[in-house]
Amino acid sequence: MRFTEFTSFDLILLAQGLSVNVALFLATSLIGLMIGISWAIVRFYRVPLLCEAITFVSELLKNSPVLVQLFLVFFGLPGLFHIRVTPVTAATITLSANTAAFVYVIAISAIESIGRDQIEAARVFGLSRWQVLRHVVAPQAAAFAVGPLIALLVNQLQVTSLISVIGVVDLTKIGNILNMRTLKPFIVWTAVGLLYYAAAKLVAWLGSHFEKRLRAHSAWRGL
């Protein structure tokens, strides 16, 4: 007996798949943001050697396919170190590192967008490097970076679909399973695509609201 028809349970499956994507997206974005920003701080302090190493790693991560990075972590690490790596761990490590590499670039350009004269003036007033970073650079850099960061996050949400290739049962994997069972590719992949689309739009919408709040101080208030 073959269940080739769609059932109402399929909706629950799709929702489950989407929740896996969203959960992984939230977790890796948070970890990636923290790592990326701490890399940028290392660069702000101009730590020798560490600085060059970070730039090299981020360039490597930015210029190679996420799929290969996933394979490297999921198949490569257990092969080399004889450790156990579950698909979810591998996905978390890879996507966090990948997000961090892009966040690093955005954070650096945000920091560099702030005029040197401001930093010099703050230093002359006797602020320490950390105080300059915390009270002068960070607030302005955040307002500058929020736009590119939202674009990055929308992109990273779509990248989470790749984890299905290493066996995480996410929305794309569910789509695959439903496709194989019902043999109705148009309906299945349209539904999956719509769910991803809705999630991406939601992230973009939330992001633009947040951006408006961050930029409220310089918004046009009318005459």
Added chain:
Amino acid sequence: MRLDLSILLPHLGFLAQGALLTAQASALALAGSVIMGAFVAIARTSSSALLQRISFIYVDIFRNVPFIVQLFFFYYGLPEIGIYIDAFATGVIALSIAGGAYASDVIRAGILAIDQGIIEAAKVSGLSRRVMFTRIVLPIALRTSIRPLGSVLINMILTSSIFSTITLNELTGSAQIVVSQTYRPFEVYIVLLVVYAALTYLVSLAIALLHRRLNRDMMEAIA
């Protein structure tokens, strides 16, 4: 823990074949997406509200749905409506359509950046709309947007690694086969990572040269 890259030597020819397939697919998809992008950019900057709306919907959908879902949609869906093409053609078509959405945004920005006086001069000279587009608007727009188009191309090279999920043995796909023969995933994938990074670095160098060559008459004004 043992890192031995020499086990890859017998498989280099096989990997090179995969790299060639990646290059072919990327080149074809680049041509496809620039053509697609040029048409969509014209539609988006046209005076017809309907054309603007349709082209916006196209860009919005294909930028917000993960590429792997689009690829599965075409790969499993096309045979359903009686179109039987191989994985290579499917991949190139899907990547052209997805890349076209990104390329159209870039070309559109190039068109919007054209000095209004140039278009007025063309109108006054009595050129037809078609000649105005093919001889004046597009060449200028493509020339100024060559750099962002390059990053679209680099993204396409990286995205083409997803072709390995629809049984196409390009660089990533052939690396998977090498792994299954050698049981040395770490060595294979770390080399693959570096190869992709080197490939995209070379492409970005070539694009910087092309950009300087195409815009050489504008350089002197700045220098």
